[in-house]
Amino acid sequence: MDSQLVCSEIIAKSGIAFGTSGARGLVKDFTPEVNAAFALAFISAIENEFSFDTVAIAIDNRPSSYAIAQACAGVLKQHKLNVVYYGVIPTPALAYKAMQDNMPCIMVTGSHIPFDRNGLKFYRPDGEITKADEQAILASKAIFAALPEHLNELPLDVSACESYTLRYTSLFNADTLKGKKIGIYEHSSAGRDIYKVLFEKLGAEVISLGRSDEFVPIDTEAVSDEDKQRALDWSNEYSFDAIFSTDGDGDRPLIADENGNWLRGDILGLLCSQLLKIEALATPVSCNTAIEKSANFKQVKRTKIGSPYVIAEFAELADQYTSVAGFEANGGYLLGSDVTFNGKVLKALPTRDALLPALVLLAQPKQVSELLIELPQRFTASDRIKDFAKEKSLKLIHSFKNDTSHFLGSLGYEEGYSVNSTDGLRITLDCGDVVHLRPSGNAPELRCYTESSSEQSATKLVINALNFISNY
Template sequence: MAVHEMSRPLRHLADAHNVRFGTSGVRGLVADLSDAVCYAYTQAFLKTVATGSSRIVVGHDLRPSSPRIAAACIQAMRDVGREAVYVGGVPTPALAYYCALHGSPGIVVTGSHIPFDRNDIKFYRADGEIAKADEQAILDSDVAVPDGLTPADLPTVDGTALEAYIGRYTGFFGEGTLAGLRIALYEHSSVARDVLRSVLERLGAEVLSLGRTDVFVPIDTEAVRAEDITQARAWAQAHRFDAILSTDGDADRPLIGDETGTWLRGDVVGILCAQYLRADVVVTPVSSNTAVEQCGSFRQVVRTRIGSPYVIANMGAYRDGGRVVGYEANGGFLLGSDVERGDSVLKALPTRDSVLPMLALLAIARLKGLRLSELGDDLPRRFTASDRIQSVPTDLSRALMGRLEFDARLAARLMAPDAGEVVALDTTDGLRATFASGEIVHLRPSGNAPELRCYAEAPEGMRASTLCDRCLTRLSSYLHELHHELRLPT
């Protein structure tokens, strides 16, 4: 193809189209993720991170725009003589695992839990997710988009990635491990809906399929929708099951419910999975439940900023400290060390995964003869709740953070006026305030969308929910006033 434009830094194109790296990956509106933009990002990735690699693994989720974006990425590979190994619709951790097995870089197109009018391109080195330094190198790279870019059709799907991912778990946990369990699978539009059925059935469980749809459903495992809370409880009354399982769109975050249809908090799931794996060092963002320190199960707990790249970087730094794991408040679990059990070895997979924590909790329940609702009974009584205000411009969120950080009285009035004075402020990521009551409220602008997130922690579940809900109600009014005061664009 002839080149349409002079070579220029990708950063300029990214800014012009408002498509930039977020917490993890390149995210933007589908309308802005044009073929040219996707081609340019892939070209920069090949020139800076995937140098010397002749084969690049490419996959995507099931949202409507993902195959088209994947085709544009693959065209960039073809134009420089690289081979695209197209694995089709696969869970993000399945693609990452396949990359690690074959020593190949990879690209997965997925917007995870965000609405279908947005999407994301995530880049992988052969050894895992790219780092923040890699992102900067990609943005600084010079790119040139071909004239009349028309991506060719997608190649034939290579199904070996899915089989390898299934084999990872059936080989470690063993056939029959889940025999006697009846598992409800909330399939919706998760790319893992068929994979999960295969894994669970091979491990001996009976699987009940629920809620399958071809319409994309934006499941956020950290801020579960009211309709999903209601639906799960209704299913529990209508069907007999031991657990209900689901994931976000690309299946790197689990949604695990007990026999009553009550969804478990992701940070509690992370603690239980880490205990099952007998971890020495646990790496988790500052937003996660403090029960991880208080339970006394781990030699060291390391806190990071929110986002898997920060968790991964710290897992690598503590690799010599024994068995290292990481998890996020959304339930995504990262395995930083190999785990040996008898003749079986579960290889490290330092990227968010949904299947490992699901199987770990089911295995614990089976081994101890407990219901899923009883698994957290031995943990310290610390409960968390989270939610968000959508359509909050990033500039407005940052202005709010600045005011609250330097005005403790305003912070207490808006965040938790009935929790006592602010006794500690943590600005690792956003603003996390600990109050005299021991309760915690944490505010943070999302790194992936124009949203303001709120995390609350208290000794009782209802109190945590109340803290979160009332804080967001007060903030909604204050943000409206602040928006007008600062004269920000609508």
């Protein structure tokens, strides 16, 4: 083979690294060779475990995503694999279809990060790759030939979109959302051409909002002030029962109640889990303690942040309980076992999904705000400092862990506390307030999560913590 290229060597020089959810990096670093190296390394990491001859690929709406998909497809075809291209669809739609057809898949997406960055998510035929798979990808010695300058166009297959839609139209009755008026904040979401049709099939009156031809980096854990105001304005103008949106690749939901107030993702996950009658949960340490305080679950397993860590707990929980699920602070819901709902069996989908928690919540006769009032009243807030190098974050966290008094004193605390270092530095005060610092796994950012007895105090706490750090 001419111009033989070794996957691990190409990847090591690329500047692209695995974070909490896939490989992420700057668009300029996703060259055709790098894309090909990651795709082939992924296949070489799993080919001894599974038998397959086809790999599925889908993308988000980023300007760079299609070319990345072309390069991935090019190297796979070079190695005698068939490729099916599902176009722009949500990540869970791709994962669901691939799992049903017992084939691996690659999602080209940077999720919520800015459009000058992109990423790759990899799925084995049985679901998301593990941390061990990530290491195998990075170490792969598979070789390939340089790709041609002009790559082939990818013929579109719409069956994944149809399969994902059917998953939910078959679960709910056609009049489930009858009488409800729902806004869909479409922006540049990969699922924007699915959601309106699906909600209308379930009986809702739907109004499309905020569709954009430019990529919009929606972060469901750090909703912008502009998007907070948009929801309030839209709710006031249209008298919605709810507003639904997602991040860029449609695996993290964003729901606003009838008053235009966005729900926290972990609160949405808690409500969905209650309504699905889930027995055991796996959820990251950053999620709201209302989960335990609700006393709805036989076991709650706390993990590091990232869907691979949540999924890693499912097998053990499934040995003990009949229904298992997980969710993250970003709202992405992971169904770890088959469950029965509405008298029908819903198949497991152990990857983040935005539609399930949204539909389960909106299918209830009560308004969203009424469901919220019934929960233990614990409130969380989160924000981030951008362009904050990971090394700087780790150094700061190490410093605070050794001497927390100065940091806490600046926030007005003089009481006792405990420290949890499962993922970053999580400080729980004797009064119940929480401050949690950790570097982002996907971008050069320092994230801060807080919890308190009111929304105002949680928000004030996150602002004060990040102000202190900015001037530290």
